[in-house]
Amino acid sequence: MEEKEISKAVIRRLPRYYRYLGELMESGVERISSNELSERMRVTASQIRQDLNNFGGFGQQGYGYNVKYLYDEIGRLLGLDKKHNVIIIGGGNLGQALANYPAFEKRGFIVKGIFDINPKLSGRTVRGIPIMPMEQMEEFIRENDIQIATLTLPKTSATEVADQLISYGVRAIWNFAHTDLNVPEGVMVENVHLSESIMRLSYNLTRYEEEHKSGKKEKK
Amino acid sequence: MEEKEISKAVIRRLPRYYRYLGELMESGVERISSNELSERMRVTASQIRQDLNNFGGFGQQGYGYNVKYLYDEIGRLLGLDKKHNVIIIGGGNLGQALANYPAFEKRGFIVKGIFDINPKLSGRTVRGIPIMPMEQMEEFIRENDIQIATLTLPKTSATEVADQLISYGVRAIWNFAHTDLNVPEGVMVENVHLSESIMRLSYNLTRYEEEHKSGKKEKK
The missing domain is CATH 3.40.50.720 (NAD(P)-binding Rossmann-like Domain)
Incomplete structure (x- = not known):
């Protein structure tokens, strides 16, 4: 698998893919389409395809991803195959x-x-x-x-x-x-x-409370 | 101070501003320019100005930021003025x-x-x-x-x-x-x-080791 320069944002997401794929394996799922994975992970299917394409692409059109293969490859990228x-x-x-x-x-x-x-x-x-x-x-x-x-x-x-x-x-x-x-x-x-981290939570909570107090419409 | 819709990236950075401003106060600094703050925080001065402008702008051209005022205002935005x-x-x-x-x-x-x-x-x-x-x-x-x-x-x-x-x-x-x-x-x-978090560290460590093992030039 060829490895190109990968953006920090993709690297940030890799462990999350790894976690979801691990959960899929635990529940016996062998193949998954980017659409199904997208629904579970609440990111767009096109982002999933784009992210995984960074690593040479693991999916076959119409066949989806082999869960075990993808899990192992991402684990290897993350260095989890070593102690x-x-x-x-x-x-x-x-x-x-x-x-x-x-x-x-x-x-x-x-x-x-x-x-x-x-x-x-x-x-x-x-x-x-x-x-x-x-x-x-x-x-x-x-x-x-x-x-x-x-x-x-x-x-x-x-x-x-x-x-x-x-x-x-x-x-x-x-x-x-x-x-x-x-x-x-x-x-x-x-x-x-x-x-x-807790300050970010407090920021969001404070904004929410102020918007509701003042009767303004909630921001997305 | 008027509050507009603030991006998630800016919110992520706010607690870091708060931390640096707290450290400046502790060491007795009363005013700081965006250039000086930029050097300490290792982000560009233009990013600092842009970020803080989201909150109506705290600086005066040529005078820099009042550290205590900015610290208190960011604390208030973060909800830290309340229990x-x-x-x-x-x-x-x-x-x-x-x-x-x-x-x-x-x-x-x-x-x-x-x-x-x-x-x-x-x-x-x-x-x-x-x-x-x-x-x-x-x-x-x-x-x-x-x-x-x-x-x-x-x-x-x-x-x-x-x-x-x-x-x-x-x-x-x-x-x-x-x-x-x-x-x-x-x-x-x-x-x-x-x-x-530890997987991201492992990813970076693994990439670094592989690049050095294979004699490739290190990526930035």
Whole structure:
């Protein structure tokens, strides 16, 4: 399958295709047309065809998509056919919640260790995963082929820790800290800014309430 | 300040402006030009001017933006000048992590209660917030003016619980369940799909590794 330059918007949608195809497989569906997939996913059929054409096209006119084939190919594009070793920096509630989340391991994201500045947490484990002091991070990364570092830290320390991680060879950072990281080229950052997410919800709720209070017609 | 129809992309960026303006205030900056803000936020100055013009324009040519004024106005647009009562459905690790997160309360999102199907959790508290059985949810929502419900549930029960919440009058759902919710008009959903987020990171990492392995030039 030939791979062209893919837009960020398509990449954003890929995991969602993967999820829907997984659900279809679970319910025993073997083939699906772009029209049927469109109805389920609530996007237009032409967008589906266009998105999937980016990857060389998987469908045959009149036959629809082979669900298993498409699922496997998108999984391969997403790198889910390989294992990724993960560490979590920050052993607080969120760090522990992520370490406990079984779905990540199922997808090949294996949490190998958790690091925290609080010496009281050292020696504890979460689902068998050890919590270690920050001083052991460098050696651990080099010895355990760590590819992804998850930051669940206060924003005040996130920048410094990210710089350390990069100097130890980490190339992908999953950032939950409430700040933007400036990283060199070749280092990937995926942000999960939870505060911004709830603010968007609050924005929409506030607009809705104001429109209804003032009796204006609701916007689409 | 006049409010026009604002695009989703602008709304996505608003909380980020709010964060940067908050940081500027903390460091004592009173005025900032779109050029300076542009450098810090790594977006173009013309995008900043265009975005903020959506809200009637806050800047004066040659004088830049008044940081405090802009911060307060964006906060008001985001509904942060009001308190929002929140419940969390799912008292597992993630639910507890969110209940423990002090930044939400600082922004006016007050977690009033946590609900869980596990009867063993009932009666416990997280940061003083009670965990209650699902049977008490309806009454609690009606009596505590709950506006936002946070779903940290398995996808198998998320749809059913969302329907219940909506029938009890909840208008905003912060959805961490790994599924899309179909909601009627007038109900707001903000999704945080963590699995999809880590898959995007994995996609970028995989592409990078393949390009480097095959000796191709790196894509921007």
